Amino acid sequence: MAFFGFDVVADVAMHLQAGMSYASAELVHLIFETVAVLGLGYAVITLRQYLRLLQVEAESSKETIHMLRGNFDEVLRDKFKEWSLTAAERDVTLLIIRGLSVADIAAARNTAQGTIKAQSTSIFRKIGVGSKTELMSVIIDEFLDTSYHDGLSAQ
Structure with missing residues (x-):
């Protein structure tokens, strides 16, 4: 030019x-x-x-993503308390949310697959779901519901 x-x-x-x-x-x-x-x-x-x-x-x-990530962590912590999950169950739940298989979770936690299966069953029972898909659905619904209400209160 x-x-x-x-x-x-x-x-x-x-x-x-x-x-x-x-x-x-x-x-x-x-x-x-x-x-x-x-x-x-x-x-x-x-x-x-x-x-x-x-x-x-x-x-x-970037700020929105950072805020949502923080909200998601907060929602998870609150739900874990509400569901009375043990520390081990919380770890397993997080790994399930990340999409790891039972074998991968067992390897990551250095435990037997049977232990992970038992913990998963306990987690599902406490939460009131029957599968990983239902678990994800409950968590996403809780997060979206919380984010929606937080968004309304911010306005």
Whole structure:
């Protein structure tokens, strides 16, 4: 853009210094070049403003994600207390939520798969569900319900 702007200014200055007038083809060329430089300048300014807007939105999204992550942790802690889960059951529940299999949970906790199955059964019984899918559904419902009410109170 700077090159084209300099070209237009240099062209006009050269013609003024020489006292020459523009032929119609040269004048049309100069007009088009001037319009192009102005268009490029407008595009650069618009893109910079749009970039700033995107940066503000990205920062806002990061803050929202951070807040939601904190809310999710808080909801989980509250629900774990409400369900009277032991520390081991809380750990297993978190690993179930993350999508780990019984074998993976057993390996991560350095326990037998049978222990994990027994803990899972106890967790499901305390929560009142029959499967991992139902567990996820209950947790997501609780989180969405809490987030919805928090959003209303913030307004």
